[in-house]
Amino acid sequence: MTKAAVVLSEELWQIGHGESHPLRPERLQRAYELLTAYEAFDGHHSRLFSTRSATRDELLLFHSEEYVDAVQSLSRGEKSHTPSRYNFGAGDNPIFEGMYDIAAWKVGAALRATELVTSGEVDVAFSPAGGMHHARSDHASGFCIFNDLAVIIHSMLAQGLRVAYVDIDVHHGDGVQEAFYDTDRVLTVSVHESGHFIFPGTGFVQDTGRGVGRGFSVNLPLAPYTDDDVYVWAFEQVVPPLLSWFEPDIVVSQLGIDTHFLDPLGHLTLTTKGYTQVVRMIKESAPRWVALGGGGYEVSVMPRAWTMAYSIMSGQEFPDQFPPSYAEKYGRGTLSDHSNPNTEATTKDITRRHAAKAIDTLREKIPGLRQ
């Protein structure tokens, strides 16, 4: 039986970007409340862990010293560093008091999940607070301050592990791709809405890695309005074959749910049905698995999607109807979606052709898909 764990505790939703920012801490609290309402943790096969803070040395596995110092000083309200130099300011990456602490707690949660898996204590560990895939070594980007994914992948490489990274957020996983663009020891695969239509404007089929890393960065960009059927089909053509070719020791995944049809930031039209099918495929291809959260900005969707993802990871079945304690607080509802955006036949046809064309190009360019 699979042994699974979640790393999630209240430090992670005590400090936030502010009420008007999409990355609301409430998302994590609700996910925690829904998982505990389902009694998802039996303490043996399925365990809940609290986070810890990442140390400065751990942050330096990926981030530059200057940037770590800048985040610390800006977080305290000091004036010694110029915010714009590190891409902080109004908009996506505001400065707020305690931002160093919360960003370091998030990386700490990912490191704890990693330790649980690499030590063999569990087969899969999930840190819903993580998945900060846009952060760079020396600057913030797209709501992300420290890149927990790049930090844990570096810690895995230091242990001699071969790592595959799978990113299903609606946005391209640009920070992680860039961090490992030159190496063949990490395979990065990002499936996302095309950069022609959405932030960060990157992640095209032609971007396949550099030097010995060529063929080890894979991007599958999809057209707006891509739905469950087309997404699941396209994912299946690319991701499982690549993972079986690469033979990773461990899979790291970013499980953003901003692909959902109700999400205010993305333009894909997935439901929890397509999302969970993809999560199941990752599970089937992953020898050991560290899963992180990511985007997902509709608070009624994210806790449901991540609870369903954890039910797959841990091999548990949760009743679709919300448990009474959760329903009392947030209203009655179900884990899965019962409405659906009803993609028109012409739209489906266009999105499928777009995906098929991208897959054809990948088959030409990526050795792992030429088998």
Ligand SMILES: [Zn+2]
């Ligand atoms: Zn996103």
